Amino acid sequence: MRALVTGAAGFLGSHLCDRLIKEGHSVVGMDNFITGSPDNIAHLAGNSKFLFIRHDVANFIFVPGKIDAVMHFASPASPNPTSPYGYTNLPIQTMKAGALGTHNTLGVARAHQARYLLASTSEIYGDPLEHPQKETYWGHVDPIGVRSMYDEAKRFAEALTMTYHHYHNINTSIVRIFNTYGTRMRLDDGRVVPNFIQQALRGEPLTVYGDGSQTRSFCYVDDLIEGIYRLLISNEHLPVNIGNPAEISILEFAETINRVVGNPAGIIKQPDLRLGDDPQRRRPDITRAKEVLDWEPKIALEVGLQRTIPYFREKLGAA
């Protein structure tokens, strides 16, 4: 199989490229590096299974040679407005990646009659009124809210993907990705995992905003990529949640990181002055993934953190 992966230099896209190549496939990676990093794919330079094209998916996409699968992972994805890589600081690019990028990548899938996989997100559920979230839940999103450039772009992308499936008979699939962590996360995109790990490695107290009772579910990247790969090679067309249903409060999460790192500096609570609409809870119902893909996460949080922390230690040492 020869797959086009957009967002190939991103956190998830680069792991996906590695997995595809490990399975014996060829990959055409595409990225414009507005949030992705060349470091994430530097190890693939010179690999005969990997061709890189620097390109913005909002513009018409030409790929030389036959493509069997298109995986659209290009988008800013951090909600943190204090980071230059947060989607609120790249709102037009985010909406173009979701609308034009999805349109253009679906066009590639149509031209090549390829399997298509859209990277969607738990953010299409917004601030959910149902817990955990099943794929049949319609979500609770403010169309003009502070996160709407991302949430509505992804909802539009899902609708367009299903439209291509129904009306152009394209073999599409949609993964709704929940919070994921692992190596190659940007240190500076403002998300909680890199923030906590960096503070812990520096021996600083971990900053928890609010009372820390808000919960998250963190999936280790290898588990996530396994689920996505299974979805790719399946015949499923409906959206599938991939994420870890193990729910943990931000406070417990901070304590776990301090324990794994061996950071004695503890935790400091600060008033939550960040982006509004921050969901209090989000947790996947993975029944469909179990049934359709025989998938569930295998890697416990402490194990995943032990695999992740050396990456951050090295990056911080180099910085």
Add this chain to the structure above:
Amino acid sequence: MRALVTGAAGFLGSHLCDRLIKEGHSVVGMDNFITGSPDNIAHLAGNSKFLFIRHDVANFIFVPGKIDAVMHFASPASPNPTSPYGYTNLPIQTMKAGALGTHNTLGVARAHQARYLLASTSEIYGDPLEHPQKETYWGHVDPIGVRSMYDEAKRFAEALTMTYHHYHNINTSIVRIFNTYGTRMRLDDGRVVPNFIQQALRGEPLTVYGDGSQTRSFCYVDDLIEGIYRLLISNEHLPVNIGNPAEISILEFAETINRVVGNPAGIIKQPDLRLGDDPQRRRPDITRAKEVLDWEPKIALEVGLQRTIPYFREKLGAA
């Protein structure tokens, strides 16, 4: 003022052109005629205040001369899948009008530093869980539902419009249009008003799907255009509902049309086999329009119907 109106040959767009010209403004009308009709603007041919450009808004828009206002009304808008003009039969065009069309028209507004007005819709509320719908209601839309090509395109368009307002400082506005009726509706787009009026004029019984208890709120087009014009010349940036809050069941509505037309053939009920997700109720809360625009509808249903029916009689006679 010189305004660009997209969808100028449509039901609402053409009435809007007339109103702008009546107020002394100049209009550049744009349409690709996939659902609009040249008949709706034939009377403007040769009018020095009106320039028509046949163009698909999904492609880059060039407008000769200075533009002071951009009003984006281009989109298929009928939910009826039995009509070739229904958006379920034009799904890609509908999503392109909502995403690319909004992007391109916002680009015109940005280039000309013009006032922007997006024609949004009550369909962004989906199958609402709150009645009536306030502008602050987030809606209840299935992102992969049978109507999602329209609903999600309009939600995306709203998010993109607010993004241009916040990040490019464009003077934007958003009108959420509820059910409207009047002259220049397509006879064959499958919506309930033209369907009922045609059946009544032919002396046939009016077909009510289901038990007829589902309600709608119908606004006469002159009322709607008045509200939109007031919004255009206001400084409002947040979405404003424009519609008639007078709620009526489909059964009562059919009886009213029979009475106004003088059709003795009555009503026939049929099982509802049409598009899923058909909302059972939708009714605008127009508090914001009253406060911000000093607007409310003035024209009673029977009066509006009396003004509308001669148009359909003439069209049917000509057919």
